[in-house]
Amino acid sequence: MRWAVVTFPGSNCDQDCVDQLGRVLNQDVVSVWHGDSELPEVDCVLLPGGFSYGDYLRAGSIARFSPIMKAVTAFANKGGFVLGICNGFQILLEAGLLPGAMQRNIGLSFICESVSLKVENKSSALTCQVPSDTQVLEIPIAHMEGNYTADEETLKALNENGQVLFRYCTEQGNVNDAANPNGSAGNIAGISNANGNVFGMMPHPERASENILGGTDGAYLFQSLIATMEGQR
């Protein structure tokens, strides 16, 4: 499958994504600059982590107006797969491609650590290759603004439609306050849009996709997207 990884000024996980997709997962990857106004012919667009525009004003608020985002929005609206990781998730929220908003972490600290994630929905395009006997993934987070919030109505819709993909949990899979690193509503760590083609997650699967990085759980997510896209061909 062919992927576009977008680089914004201040992105810093773009090459990690290019490396994991290309070298580890054998995908065809194209780097795209934020100032481009057209996307190449691709199956999936990835918005990587980092600090686009220095997180000025609000994380992702300026990047969402980058020229490439018009093309990304059109691609998403046509049903194309879009995955936003960390700052990429924040950009998708600011762009209105995903519901809700991010606030500063409840403890006001930048958090960089491995977390446990309960997979809430294994039928999504991002999670369908998570093994049936695996309920909890170990994937790192690294962010200052990961405190997901949305109004009650939106949270209810996310829950009812199976749009919540990951929740922060204990190693045993219990979703509780103690396992919530940043104050996110309902311990939410990752969601999809109602159509199931746009995904946002704060944890970094590209930092957990091969053993030398300390874990491979992140690879399940890329493999899920790959399997879904191959199935649609």
Place this chain on the structure above:
Amino acid sequence: MKARVVVMPKKDVLDPQGKAVSGALHALGHANVEDVRIGKLIILDLGDDLNSDEATSKVTEMCEALLANTVIEEYSFELEG
């Protein structure tokens, strides 16, 4: 003309910064502080070409599109000059 735009977290949205500063003020002995909310002040220089109706409309557009995230923030502004 200038616009002074104030962007604040909505009342029902928890403000972690305000809460931390409130705690610090209490630690300094300011027990009468009941709540602290922290927002942003943005000053826009709009030049001399707009009348106040046009400026109001433009600044509203800027707030809705970029300056505030209306999911979690509210904004107000005053025009000067």
